[in-house]
Amino acid sequence: MRCPECNKFMSFDDSAEPELDLDTDGGEVNGSARIVLTCAECGTEMKDATFAVDIDLAGSIPEGYEIEDSEITTQSAEMTTRQQGRNVFYGCAIEVTIALKVKLEAEDPNEAPAELTSLTISKSWSDEIPASEMDELA
Numbered sequence: 276m277r278c279p280e281c282n283k284f285m286s287f288d289d290s291a292e293p294e295l296d297l298d299t300d301g302g303e304v305n306g307s308a309r310i311v312l313t314c315a316e317c318g319t320e321m322k323d324a325t326f327a328v329d330i331d332l333a334g335s336i337p338e339g340y341e342i343e344d345s346e347i348t349t350q351s352a353e354m355t356t357r358q359q360g361r362n363v364f365y366g367c368a369i370e371v372t373i374a375l376k377v378k379l380e381a382e383d384p385n386e387a388p389a390e391l392t393s394l395t396i397s398k399s400w401s402d403e404i405p406a407s408e409m410d411e412l413a
């Protein structure tokens with residue numbers, strides 16, 4: 276592939292850290308992760324892909340509890356590369372840490388509110404796309 280900026284036959288630089296836009300609404304972490312391939316010669320953005328991120332938290336808390344509040348405390352991501360036959364897949368691997376406040380599920384709605392317990396959990400998420408299906412930018 277020839278780069279329109281530097282006009283060289285280039286290879287992709289796949290070292291850029293994915294751009295994360297994550298939020299949590301309690302039971303889930305949602306958002307997007309964008310990966311971009313740049314020209315290894317001049318850094319022009321050549322291809323990108325945006326993944327929809329959806330991480331379920333409810334399965335990660337103790338039985339009998341429900342999530343009252345959640346907050347992302349750390350997040351990191353890296354681009355992944357996998358060769359399969361002639362196809363190259365680019366992807367995104369995300370690690371998030373979430374601070375949760377959980378409470379015992381009330382069996383009787385008239386019961387006094389259960390005490391909140393703090394909990395920290397870590398979740399991994401990843402997805403990938405064939406290079407040929409990524410959007411061309413240049």
Ligand SMILES: [Zn+2]
Nearest residue numbers: 278281314317
């Ligand atoms: Zn270039």
